[in-house]
Amino acid sequence: MKIRVDKLLANLGYGTRNEIHKLIRQGAVTIDGEIIRNISAHTDADVQTVCVYDEPVDYREEYYFMLNKPAGYLSVTESDEPNVLDLIAEKIKGLFPCGRLDKDTEGLLLITTDGKLAHELLSPKYRIEKEYEAVLRDPLKAEQKQKIEAGIRYDSETVYRPCVIRELSENTVRVIVTEGKYHEVKNMFSAAGNEVMHLKRIRMKDLILDGSLAPGEYRELTEEEIEALRRPSPVLKQEV
Numbered sequence: 001m002k003i004r005v006d007k008l009l010a011n012l013g014y015g016t017r018n019e020i021h022k023l024i025r026q027g028a029v030t031i032d033g034e035i036i037r038n039i040s041a042h043t044d045a046d047v048q049t050v051c052v053y054d055e056p057v058d059y060r061e062e063y064y065f066m067l068n069k070p071a072g073y074l075s076v077t078e079s080d081e082p083n084v085l086d087l088i089a090e091k092i093k094g095l096f097p098c099g100r101l102d103k104d105t106e107g108l109l110l111i112t113t114d115g116k117l118a119h120e121l122l123s124p125k126y127r128i129e130k131e132y133e134a135v136l137r138d139p140l141k142a143e144q145k146q147k148i149e150a151g152i153r154y155d156s157e158t159v160y161r162p163c164v165i166r167e168l169s170e171n172t173v174r175v176i177v178t179e180g181k182y183h184e185v186k187n188m189f190s191a192a193g194n195e196v197m198h199l200k201r202i203r204m205k206d207l208i209l210d211g212s213l214a215p216g217e218y219r220e221l222t223e224e225e226i227e228a229l230r231r232p233s234p235v236l237k238q239e240v
């Protein structure tokens with residue numbers, strides 16, 4: 001795909017357009033080893049190598065990072081408090097978290113520039129599965145499990161859709177939900193008279209949290225992982 005070199009470098013955080021034009025005029029930027037001086041030069045970054053001060057520029061059309069979100073970070077792009085983009089060293093323009101985890105929730109968060117994919121993953125139309133591991137205050141009672149799995153009412157306006165709960169131990173459960181409502185897992189258990197003490201997301205669709213990532217660590221998605229996320233999900237005919 002052809003793209004203006006100044007735009008490509010701006011997207012990758014090499015500076016403002018003016019700063020990048022300065023770099024180009026200084027002869028710091030090359031395409032396949034040839035110095036460029038024209039600030040409106042284009043490149044086909046899929047086949048050509050762009051360098052700045054002889055360092056190859058690592059360009060992708062879209063970026064996909066899997067972050068193991070630590071507690072204490074907001075899932076937003078700008079804030080006075082620490083946010084998840086602070087943890088991504090690559091200062092790529094247009095990166096955003098795909099969906100939201102509470103400040104104290106840990107685990108899988110996709111950070112991407114791909115708005116189309118994010119829209120599909122977050123749209124209620126596709127009911128994408130999200131799996132969480134939750135540590136509960138009290139051992140889960142059979143009736144609590146049954147109520148939550150059947151779809152529990154939280155307040156006058158909120159009823160959660162049916163979900164699947166698997167018990168790992170007395171106080172630890174895996175929950176698979178297909179909504180993306182604010183505080184949904186915590187609210188579901190609180191509506192049943194229990195409380196989530198610790199919450200960690202471990203899967204979204206087919207994307208599984210890489211167990212080798214410590215909280216705060218991240219890595220790029222593999223081609224296979226991106227393909228699996230892009231695989232069409234069946235559109236559900238009726239919305240509840």
Ligand code: URA
Binds near residue numbers: 105187
């Ligand atoms: N449900 C919650 O209650 N919190 C989250 O962060 C995600 C799902």
